[in-house]
Amino acid sequence: MSEKLELPVVLVSGKDSFLVTSFKGELHTHKGVINLEELTEKNYGDEVRTHKGQSFKILPFSPSDFFRHFRRSATPIMPKDIGAIIAMSGLRPDSLVLDAGTGSGMLAAYIAYFNRYGEVITVEKRRDFAEVARKNFKLAKLKNIHQLIGDVNYISDGFKKEFDLIVLDMKDDYVFIPKAKDILRVGGYLAVYNPYIEPSKRVYEIMKKADFVELECFELLKSNYEFKKIGTRPVTRVWHTGFIVIGRKC
Ligand SMILES: C[S@@+](CC[C@H](N)C(=O)[O-])C[C@H]1O[C@@H](n2cnc3c(N)ncnc32)[C@H](O)[C@@H]1O
Incomplete structure (x- = not known):
């Protein structure tokens, strides 16, 4: 069952984890740039790609974060x-x-x-x-x-x-x-x-x-x-x- 995103969320790829507190603007990572507006159409567990094609999974912010x-x-x-x-x-x-x-x-x-x-x-x-x-x-x-x-x-x-x-x-x-x-x-x-x-x-x-x-x-x-x-x-x-x-x- 899909679950709509609620801020904050984290974008995770391998050992990298980036915090997202807004669905506006861009997130610059060493794996490329992510357009944060794309996240408004996504669910937890979906992926989002940087402009270089690198994939990040969208996960809820949890106490481990x-x-x-x-x-x-x-x-x-x-x-x-x-x-x-x-x-x-x-x-x-x-x-x-x-x-x-x-x-x-x-x-x-x-x-x-x-x-x-x-x-x-x-x-x-x-x-x-x-x-x-x-x-x-x-x-x-x-x-x-x-x-x-x-x-x-x-x-x-x-x-x-x-x-x-x-x-x-x-x-x-x-x-x-x-x-x-x-x-x-x-x-x-x-x-x-x-x-x-x-x-x-x-x-x-x-x-x-x-x-x-x-x-x-x-x-x-x-x-x-x-x-x-x-x-x-x-x-x-x-x-x-x-x-x-x-x-x-x-
Ligand atoms: C090592 S830090 C605490 C870190 C915190 N346990 C954490 O996990 O983020 C120690 C803090 O104690 C504060 N502090 C030192 N003496 C204090 C006192 N007598 N009353 C209140 N705060 C004090 C310092 O300013 C410092 O911010």
């Missing part, structure tokens, strides 16, 4: 780490989540998507970064994210609610741990992402002293492979992204 197509400000968390946070932090479709700092909004967007009936409050101290994230949330049509601009250490003084999950990806994250414990509900989780082991160890030790249970500090390594006639080998050059500390308030 957040990472490919979101604009970037601060370095976003990688999907493998986001997946672990979502799977290990008790996230339900109706959770109340605090995310600091917002950065590009990558983590906040994935959490909001899988928390369809809940809410994400995301705090960013830089207005310009918050603006980039706002555009990303709009692209992803996420309406359950509330953005606050300021230092989470002060802004959170106004929080009365009990959060189900707090995620931190910001410098000096350890300072916020006592406050995070105060505003988490019993059974709620705190997940802290850090690219370096020393701050992660510090976070782990502070969370241990603060009686968080099910406490873990880990990193995930993802290795991509290429398959050639001569043989198979990993193509991932940078393995390390960051460490995650997760614990549960009791």
